[in-house]
Amino acid sequence: MSLLRSAPYLVVLVPLIVAAALAAGIRVWGRASAWVALLGPLTLLAVGVASLGGRTSGSLTWLRVGERAMVVGYNTDALAAVMLVVVGVVAACVMVFSIGYMHDDKGYVRYYALLSLFTAAMAGLVIAADLVSLFVAWELVGACSFLLIGFWYEKPSAAEAARKAFMVTRVGDAALLLGMAVLWRATGSLDLAVVLGKAGSMAPAVVTAAAICVLLGAMGKSAQFPLHMWLPDAMEGPTPVSALIHAATMVAAGVFLIARVWPLFAAAPAAREMALVVGTITALGAATVALAQRDIKKVLAWSTISQLGFMFAALGAGAWPVAIFHLVTHAAFKALLFLTAGSVIHGSGTQDLREMGGLAKRMPLTAACWIAGAVSLAGIPPAAGFFSKDEVVASVMHASPWAGVALFAASALTAAYAARTTRLAFFGASRGEKPAHESPWTMLGPLVLLAVGALVLGAVGAPLLSALGAESEPLSLPIAGTAVVLALMGAALGWRSARPEAAAQELSDTWRSLTRAAFSGWGVDAFVTRFVVRPTTAIARATDAMGDRLLIDGIAEGVASLASRVGGLFAEVQSGDGQWYAALMATGVVLFIAAAVWLVR
Amino acid sequence: MSTTLLWWGLAALTLAGAAVVLLTREMMRMIIGLGAFLLGIAGLYAWFGFGLLAVAELFVYVGGVLVLFLLAITAMGRDSDSRAIARHFDIGAAVICAGLAVALVLALQGLLPASGPVAGVTVEKTADALLGAWLPQFEIAGVVLLAGLAAALAIVQGGDDE
Amino acid sequence: MTTLVLACVIVAAGLYGVLSRRDLVAVLASVEVMLGGASLLLVAYAAAGAAPAAGQGYALFVLAVGAAEAAVGIALLVSLVRRGRSRTDQIREVRG
Numbered sequence: 001m002s003l004l005r006s007a008p009y010l011v012v013l014v015p016l017i018v019a020a021a022l023a024a025g026i027r028v029w030g031r032a033s034a035w036v037a038l039l040g041p042l043t044l045l046a047v048g049v050a051s052l053g054g055r056t057s058g059s060l061t062w063l064r065v066g067e068r069a070m071v072v073g074y075n076t077d078a079l080a081a082v083m084l085v086v087v088g089v090v091a092a093c094v095m096v097f098s099i100g101y102m103h104d105d106k107g108y109v110r111y112y113a114l115l116s117l118f119t120a121a122m123a124g125l126v127i128a129a130d131l132v133s134l135f136v137a138w139e140l141v142g143a144c145s146f147l148l149i150g151f152w153y154e155k156p157s158a159a160e161a162a163r164k165a166f167m168v169t170r171v172g173d174a175a176l177l178l179g180m181a182v183l184w185r186a187t188g189s190l191d192l193a194v195v196l197g198k199a200g201s202m203a204p205a206v207v208t209a210a211a212i213c214v215l216l217g218a219m220g221k222s223a224q225f226p227l228h229m230w231l232p233d234a235m236e237g238p239t240p241v242s243a244l245i246h247a248a249t250m251v252a253a254g255v256f257l258i259a260r261v262w263p264l265f266a267a268a269p270a271a272r273e274m275a276l277v278v279g280t281i282t283a284l285g286a287a288t289v290a291l292a293q294r295d296i297k298k299v300l301a302w303s304t305i306s307q308l309g310f311m312f313a314a315l316g317a318g319a320w321p322v323a324i325f326h327l328v329t330h331a332a333f334k335a336l337l338f339l340t341a342g343s344v345i346h347g348s349g350t351q352d353l354r355e356m357g358g359l360a361k362r363m364p365l366t367a368a369c370w371i372a373g374a375v376s377l378a379g380i381p382p383a384a385g386f387f388s389k390d391e392v393v394a395s396v397m398h399a400s401p402w403a404g405v406a407l408f409a410a411s412a413l414t415a416a417y418a419a420r421t422t423r424l425a426f427f428g429a430s431r432g433e434k435p436a437h438e439s440p441w442t443m444l445g446p447l448v449l450l451a452v453g454a455l456v457l458g459a460v461g462a463p464l465l466s467a468l469g470a471e472s473e474p475l476s477l478p479i480a481g482t483a484v485v486l487a488l489m490g491a492a493l494g495w496r497s498a499r500p501e502a503a504a505q506e507l508s509d510t511w512r513s514l515t516r517a518a519f520s521g522w523g524v525d526a527f528v529t530r531f532v533v534r535p536t537t538a539i540a541r542a543t544d545a546m547g548d549r550l551l552i553d554g555i556a557e558g559v560a561s562l563a564s565r566v567g568g569l570f571a572e573v574q575s576g577d578g579q580w581y582a583a584l585m586a587t588g589v590v591l592f593i594a595a596a597v598w599l600v601r
Numbered sequence: 602m603s604t605t606l607l608w609w610g611l612a613a614l615t616l617a618g619a620a621v622v623l624l625t626r627e628m629m630r631m632i633i634g635l636g637a638f639l640l641g642i643a644g645l646y647a648w649f650g651f652g653l654l655a656v657a658e659l660f661v662y663v664g665g666v667l668v669l670f671l672l673a674i675t676a677m678g679r680d681s682d683s684r685a686i687a688r689h690f691d692i693g694a695a696v697i698c699a700g701l702a703v704a705l706v707l708a709l710q711g712l713l714p715a716s717g718p719v720a721g722v723t724v725e726k727t728a729d730a731l732l733g734a735w736l737p738q739f740e741i742a743g744v745v746l747l748a749g750l751a752a753a754l755a756i757v758q759g760g761d762d763e
Numbered sequence: 764m765t766t767l768v769l770a771c772v773i774v775a776a777g778l779y780g781v782l783s784r785r786d787l788v789a790v791l792a793s794v795e796v797m798l799g800g801a802s803l804l805l806v807a808y809a810a811a812g813a814a815p816a817a818g819q820g821y822a823l824f825v826l827a828v829g830a831a832e833a834a835v836g837i838a839l840l841v842s843l844v845r846r847g848r849s850r851t852d853q854i855r856e857v858r859g
Contacts, residue, residue: 578854579790583690583782586697593704612769615799619773622792623780635792642799645766649810651819654826661826666795666833673837674788677844694782702775706768709804719810726816727823735820742824749831753838 008058008076011047011084011123015040015116022113029109034099037112040119041091048084051076052467057129073129073191078467079324083126083256086328087249089453090335091119093446094244097339100443101240101346107151114151115244118144122249126256131180131190134260138176141253142169142221145245149237161233168230172220172254179213182206192260199263211264211271214257215278222254222308225282229525231305235297239345242297243338247304248331255311255327259320266318276316276396280403280410283309285522287413291420291494292518295351296341299421302521303377304334306410313407314392317399321470326388328464329457333376333385336450340370343439343447344425353421358430363438365447367426372451374422378415379487386484387458391465394479408486415487416494423498604718608648615641628674632667639663650719653727766807773800785850787843791836798829 018040022033029036057075076084095115102111121144124137143166150162184190186206187198199207218224223231234246245251258265258275265271286306293299307330314323343366344359345351360367376385389411397404438444517523573584618641621634639662647655731739777800780793802825809818840849848854 579694579782580690583694583697586701586778586782590697590700590704593708594700597704597707608765612765615769615773616776619776619796622789622796623776623784628786628788631789631792635795638796638799642803645803646806646822649806650815651806651809651822654806654819654822657823657826661830662795666830669833669837670788670792673840677841677849688783691783694779697782698775698779701778702771705771705774709767709771714811717810719815722815722819727819730814730817730820731823735817738824739820742827746827746831749835753834756835756838756842759842 008047008051008080008127009074011044011127012120014043015120015123019113019116019120022109022116026109026113029112031108033109033112034095037116038092038095040116041088041095043088044084044119044123045088045092047076048081048088051081051084052078059129072133074127074133075129075192076127078469079256079259080126082324082328082464082467083252084123086252086331087119087122087126090248090331090450091115091122091244093335093339093450094240097243097342097443097446098238098240100440101342102238105238111151111238114144114148115241118148118245118250122253125253129192131183131192131195134192134257135176135180138217138221138253138257139173141250142166142173145169145234145250148241148245149234151237151241155236158236161230161236165230165234168227169220172217172227175213175220176217179210179217182210182213186210196261196263199267202267204268207264208268208270211261211268212274214261214264215271215275218254218257219278219312220254221257222251222312223305224254224278224309224312225285226524226528228282228286228305229521229528232298232301232521235295235301239297239338239342242301243335243342246301247334247338251304251308252311252327252331255308255315255323258312258315259324262320265315265320272316272318274316275312276400276403279309279312279314279316280396280406281309282306283313283410284406284413285309287410287417288518289521291413291417292515293417294353294519296344296353296356296421296425297338297351299353299417300334300337300341303337303414303417304330306414307334307377310389310392310407310410313396313403317396317403319391319395319470321465321468322388322391322395324468325461325464326392328460329376329384329388329454332450332457333373333383333454336369336373336447336454337377339443339447339450340366340373343443344370346439346443347437353424355431356425357428358426360426362430365444366439369444369447369451370426371422372454374418376454378418378491379411379483380415380491381480381484382458383455384457385454386480386487387461390480390483391461393483394476397479408482411483412486412490415490416497419491419494420498421494423495428498428500604648608645611641611644611648614638615645617641632671632674635670636663636667639667648718650722652722653724767804770800770804770807773797773803776800787840787849787854791833791840794836795829795833798825798832802826802829 015037018037022029022036055075055077057073057077059073095112098111098115102108105111118141121137121140125134125141128134128137146162146166149165150159152158153162180190183195186202187195189195202210216227220227231246231251235242237245265275283306286302286309290299290302290306293302307326311323311326311330314320314326341351343363344356347363347366348356348359350356372383376383379386379389381387393404393407393411396407520526615638618634618636618638622631622638625631625634639658643655643658643663646652646658774797777793777795777797780796781790784790784793802822805822805825806818809815809822812818843849843854
């Protein structure tokens with residue numbers, strides 16, 4: 001126990017070594033890769049649990065140049081411990097699930113190597129005690145996301161989605177780097193303890209600038225408006241990847257980051273307001289889009305964006321422990337929903353909700369797990385989602401009633417799309433062509449585990465919040481009551497909208513155009529493509545043509561052809577003509593004599 | 602005074618012969634020119650007082666080498682030099698040669714005291730030198746001539762294998 | 764002094780012939796011209812020196828070697844002409 005607590009860097013080392021081993025023996029490992037890869041998340045889980053009690057910090061000097069040394073610091077406080085447990089459990093479930101899901105994929109070993117690498121990066125991010133290590137891990141997490149979204153790289157849409165994800169999060173990363181520069185300038189250090197200690201004494205403008213930069217970085221990773229476009233496209237990756245990275249862990253990294261550097265935000269009310277606004281808009285907007293989706297994974301993607309918006313709103317309201325609580329429950333039920341969707345896809349052969357139906361009869365266990373997740377998502381007691389969402393809405397309501405109302409609306413919509421999707425997929429007549437079958441136990445086992453978590457994790461709320469240093473408010477009946485009522489109403493509406501006759505009904509024109517607009521994400525993607533991507537690409541192309549090809553290639557090739565021509569000139573000296581040689585010699589003699597005469601005079 | 606005039610005459614003959622050798626296109630004329638040149642050189646040797654040398658020059662060069670050239674030309678049927686009008690190269694060569702002349706003159710001008718004909722360069726004295734102090738060189742010269750003879754024969758005979 | 768100039772001019776003139784004439788016989792003739800100029804200079808020095816008799820002997824050596832060289836040169840010329848090569852632009856390769 002104490003060993004685990006005293007060597008927390010193992011959470012990075014073990015999965016890293018596993019990833020390297022798998023990569024080195026990529027043709028050799030075969031089926032064993034899954035079991036080897038499990039060592040990573042299990043290490044995270046063990047260290048996380050062991051560290052829940054107390055805090056360990058330390059540093060490793062990994063480069064020493066004379067007086068100065070490059071120190072990498074690690075720190076396992078309560079926040080880090082909680083994150084380690086979350087990542088460990090979810091990653092382990094995903095890895096076990098993938099044994100069945102990715103069984104026939106020829107990239108099996110590469111898959112587990114990448115998952116291990118991701119686990120290592122995430123662990124590094126969580127225990128980092130200085131901004132440099134954190135940023136390195138942050139980037140590595142992004143790189144793994146890129147590699148995993150584009151796992152089936154031969155598919156052009158997958159490669160495109162991976163690129164898009166990388167580009168959009170890059171915008172956030174640039175902001176984060178800028179924030180780091182600001183902090184460095186203001187405090188002379190990048191060590192978290194030092195920087196956060198001085199947060200209170202920095203000039204307001206400086207702190208606010210730094211906080212906003214960090215916020216932008218978090219918005220990129222956590223897919224908040226307007227940096228959210230990459231997440232729906234990221235569904236091109238394998239579904240277990242979506243469960244791990246784009247539901248439970250990587251996208252939560254943004255929330256974690258803000259929690260980590262909370263003293264900055266505590267001193268910068270403007271940044272908090274921005275977080276609140278962004279989070280609320282995202283929560284509400286994404287919920288409407290989720291309602292209009294036809295692909296089960298896209299529903300879940302937009303749902304994730306929306307739920308992350310809830311977390312950001314909580315952060316903006318100043319209640320970061322509450323945001324972390326919701327992060328934990330969300331990790332459980334969203335990973336559950338994604339993996340269940342994976343089971344559905346595996347069993348029914350399709351992702352399109354219009355081709356599903358009646359799956360509850362054919363895949364009962366999967367359906368039960370899904371329903372557990374959906375109930376938690378909708379925030380219906382006593383599922384865990386109810387408790388955490390309630391805390392979120394309560395704290396937001398304190399900070400800003402308008403935002404609170406918006407979040408209520410978003411909660412209603414959440415219940416609506418959850419119910420709608422449930423009915424479309426699992427109930428009613430089967431609209432699919434081939435009959436569906438239930439999934440193997442390797443896929444069902446993790447589902448059951450996560451389902452249990454999705455239902456009972458509400459109980460960890462109080463201890464979690466106090467571990468993180470906040471008091472949990474007792475359940476305020478008005479808010480909780482309103483929330484439940486809204487959830488039930490929303491669910492009922494959503495359920496109704498999914499009735500079989502509804503599909504055949506002609507929608508009115510307004511509804512139809514609204515639905516279409518919502519389906520496309522209210523045009524944000526198209527807007528960005530037109531006004532940001534295209535001009536930038538045009539500039540890049542122009543620079544390439546003029547700067548690179550004209551100038552630099554011109555110079556490089558010019559030098560080469562010059563050398564060639566000079567060489568050709570010199571070659572003519574060797575002409576084979578005796579009289580030419582004699583003439584050259586005579587010239588030499590003349591010059592020699594002239595020189596001698598000149599020197600002697 | 603007359604020696605100077607004589608000198609100038611001989612110099613003119615020599616230069617004229619050299620010019621013909623350089624510039625004419627017909628081989629026969631070139632031979633004549635070479636002959637004139639060699640005669641001029643012999644005369645200049647004599648003007649300086651080196652009688653033996655002048656005669657040896659006449660025998661060996663005019664009588665031997667020149668006849669050899671004549672033989673070569675007539676036996677091989679070479680009677681004119683096809684030549685393009687002055688190539689760029691020729692102009693360059695002329696420049697180089699002019700430069701060489703100037704350079705040589707400049708280099709050597711301090712070293713040559715004024716000289717004129719000397720008297721008393723008799724055959725006896727030359728023989729004393731050749732067979733006395735310069736005997737090794739004399740013998741070697743003989744060997745060289747022999748080697749040249751053999752070489753010329755070898756070159757002309759061999760080489761039918763192609 | 765003037766003999767110096769004369770000798771140098773002759774040598775330079777002979778060099779011009781060597782460089783620019785295209786027929787091999789002409790080149791050989793030009794070489795003879797150069798030799799003549801050089802030995803003229805030698806003679807002029809000898810005449811001004813202490814032992815002109817030895818100088819005459821020296822000049823005789825030059826003459827002998829020059830004649831040998833002419834003979835060998837003609838022999839080479841003959842063997843080349845036998846292969847049909849009698850101009851300078853035909854003898855660029857070292858072969859045969």
